[in-house]
Amino acid sequence: MRVRFLGHLKNIFDDGLMSLSGVGGRKLRDVLSMIYDLLGKASNEIFNGSPDRIRSSIILLVNEVSYDILGLDYVVSEDDELIFIPSVHGG
Secondary structure (H helix, E strand, C coil), X not given: CEEEECHHHHXXXXXXXXXXXXXXXXXXXXXXXXXXXXXXXXXXXXXXXXXXXXXXXXXXXXXXXXXXXXXXXXXXXXXXXXXXXXXXXXX
């Protein structure tokens, strides 16, 4: 699974990319928990205290679809792409 961070979130990773393997068949909530743990203190930029609470200033897309539409029980595949976008991100 490819995870991309846009805008100021690129500073979390040098290239704004993260790759997760072995997540196919898991629920989105489980993948978000993995990302939360991997980010450590930087998770505060995206999450509001827990992995199932994304900050209102962050847009999360799963294959270009808002995660709000899919829900946290959405079952991901290895080919899915997650994109975290700050709502104020410039041009």
